[in-house]
Amino acid sequence: MAPLLYKSNTSPPANAVRMLADIIGLHLDLKDVSIPNMEHKSPEHLKRNPMGTIPTLIDGDFIISESHATMKYLLSVYSDYELRESLYPSDVRTRAVVDQCMFFNAGVFFPKLLGCVLPAVFGDLDGPTEQHKAEIDAAYSVLEAYLKDHKYIAADHLTLADLSVGATAISIQVAHKLDATKFPLTAAWISSLEDHPSFKKILLPGVQLLNEFVNAAWQKNRK
Template structure:
């Protein structure tokens, strides 16, 4: 299956780590957003919102990283796969954490660091406050827990890991959130696909330094 992606993108990296965890081989297609590749007619046919990542599986196109990783786990994961278990309550918790990542933690990153890079918008105190608040929530989720949504690695950990590692290269200091720091150090050593995720983070760091 094809994955249209940009290595620096946290959502793209979440998909790559999920595929690694599931043992799925991706045909990765670099999409040069800076050259307008996402606006070409052939790409718009796949994804009219012209975002990355976009997954094409045997003619079926899906975008939005959290939707992609759930699709991959549901279609290719084993019935007892802890990444996205069959239990409705466990799935509900994982989904909540995924929505938290999308709408709170990653959104705060986008509003601060991505908009600063794209439009030279300053990171004001209000944006920093939203980031701090998001990390406080994540720290609470991880109280007395190794993982964010139960007792095993799940899709939520991988998605949040892609986001938190982006904060690291953006030089946001989250060390004061002890539970987050502990969780992060553990996943850096154990998460499938971490090395490729970190390589993408370093690409992003180069962009931020321009």
Template sequence: MAKPGLPSLLLYKRDASPPSCAVMMLGDMLGLNFEYKEPDLLNRGHKSEEFKKINPMGTIPVLQDGDFIVSESNAIMKYLLNQYGGSARERLYPSEPRQQAAVDQCLFFNAGVLFNRLMAVTLPTLFHGLPGPSAQQLADIEEAYSVVEAYLKDNTYIAGDRLTIADLSLGTTVSAAQAILEINKDKFPRSYEWLTKLHNEEVFKKINNPGAALFGRSMNSFWRKNKK
């Protein structure tokens, strides 16, 4: 439920986009009012001159708060917490240096490694006729899953004993990646348990799970088409 009195923020997003889902979930948890715009990714709307004035990288999500614009989901989430997080900020992005470093480690790992391995399959599927993931792409994703498993060694959530924005960031990517490579329960039991737990959180049920399902349907439909 959006809280009255909070500003209306404009979010460029798509429901099937994991980083968009991470930002939308945080917005929901903070009770923020988002207005949405949905660039037409399949028709390269995010690469238009107009959109690149908003985000030179031509990616979503992008947040506009009045005359302030910020892209990169992790930067957007930190901005929202700093600006509007109130008492939830400390819970979702702790200030204690080691706890915060553990969260940041996950955010950077997702932005720099795991999400890119998902995109290495997604973009060629959508735009270059890839008929399915290659053995190397699957091996790369599995290797990234082994890092997630290691992060969960001493924790029930990805960066500690409670849910933080690291779970929103990595959880949305790992959820979507299930359409490409399901987590092997025997090989990565902690990751399997973590993902199951996240999928049962109300905010994941509302935003992430339908988004990840949409991503999976879209990928499978492209693979079928690309095989012909």
């Protein structure tokens, strides 16, 4: 049986997992979890994932949440050696840099996007504040610094880190657009990811939905 992913099309971490599955040729069964309807905090979902977040993956009798952990799991179990070595290199230093970027995404970057979205859906936030924008710019400057050392975010080729950090970087444009004159390396990296077939197929349609969804939430709070 194919692994089952609980997801939403607007969720960058869920889309990162789906892009990885696409790249390694793994079919995932998919089930939507509606955040506006609070399905992520339902008793059934909390039983699967006590954090009450998406994505959550069920693979037979094994359940795993947190997209970064999930991607490493899927890569270990379902990828051939060549792709595994390329997406998550076993060279200790390269792998440490991939991890550095993924922890940055989980702990710093992605929460900046959530901070502009959840308080609009469940509260009265009517758009990103100057503080939100300054914090997103600070995150962009981290990406710009990382990209001085290599063509992609963690190496000279695409790794898991590009899927995770790239999904956030492209999605967060709906809240605060990157100034390409201030962050030229990041702008070029984003453009190259937008040309990647899995980003085109999975992430970009999700970003369009996220854009409509979050703008509707900000708009409702302006009335």
